[in-house]
Amino acid sequence: MVDRPLDESELVERARRGDLRAWETIVRTHQGIAFRTAYLLSGNAGDAEEAAQDGFVKAYRALGRFRRGAPLRPWLLRIVANEARNRRRSAGRRERLALRAAAEDRPGDAVPSPEAALLAGEERERLLTAVNRLSDDHRDAVACRYFLDLSEEETAAALGVRRGTVKSRLARALERLREELEA
């Protein structure tokens, strides 16, 4: 008999019954995206770590309310993101997003000319500056949807809003960004 990895719904069922090893597997599967979401929403690594940790603890305790068969990740992100937003409200400040100090070479990347690299770097900086100037609601939508590459459903869960609200916030945010970049 060959053991096969448990799928997520099986892990959730086991965790519901108190199997902490199953919950550990779930935490390890989702902790990366949960932490990054919390970081982009709270703007602080320490707050993000606490928010993600609190989120996983609260989610475990709320497993009885999790709808069987529903995707787990949006539900987890909603809980973690809520913790992160609460911390941001308490702190009243957030750090600005920044680009990595030096772009790392990726295998297979063509080597750009120094001029092209400089231009690309300046364009990225300009775009990031424009994102940092957006309102919190718009910036959060852009961060979740594009920087974290979350689906619209996951973005809506993380922001605690409806999918239609995500669409309208993104549309307005993109419009603002285009105006700023063309100015």
Add this chain to the structure above:
Amino acid sequence: MTELELQLLGLGRELELPVAPDLAPAVLARIEGRPFPWRRAAALAFAVIVVAIGAAFAVPQARTTILRWFHLGGATIERVETLPPAVERSQAGGLGRPLSRGEAERALGYRLELPPLKGGEPRHVYVLGDSLATVILRAYGHRALLSEFSSFGPRLLKKLALDKTVIEPVQVDGREGLWLKGGPHTLRYFNRSLGVQEQTVLIHGNVLLWLDGTLTLRLEGKLTKAQALSIARAVR
């Protein structure tokens, strides 16, 4: 997807994002409601490291009788007869979240003391909770961990040592210190911001502990006493 949306997706890959910590041990500990004997003390805002040092030690029955005590600044060392269970750890594992030096100093609220480093600044300073900072050094062909924390409040660092472990008082340029050599170590830490988190890991190496003003510093690695003291004297 529009050109601007594609640019934003690309920008996301270029952002400076901290590395996600392993949350599972703390999450499970909190769910299990493991007893946190230092919780009250932790509320006073400090981190505690417990380092148990020793090797296999034949005793008539399993026990952890405390035989002797040493104190050094914020540290306490206890001699015991058996070690707590421990797991292996990679050198950067369990050290906390990696930050730049500036970020770490802002989080800790004090200036870090470091030896001269090739390249000027450490690539990462690992910060556990908001009290304990660790930098990974390479010296004398070995990797070593330099950890430091402000020694305010009650005992911040607690060590357990077996009788086989050599514990020797030393001076680091006139500052009080202790050299601990022999046997594997186990490290337990407590994290104040996480409501006290405990983890026991196995470490192979010697330890130099010393004080500098309000800081307690700890150098861990496969270093001789002379090598460890030389590094400690260069820490500014």
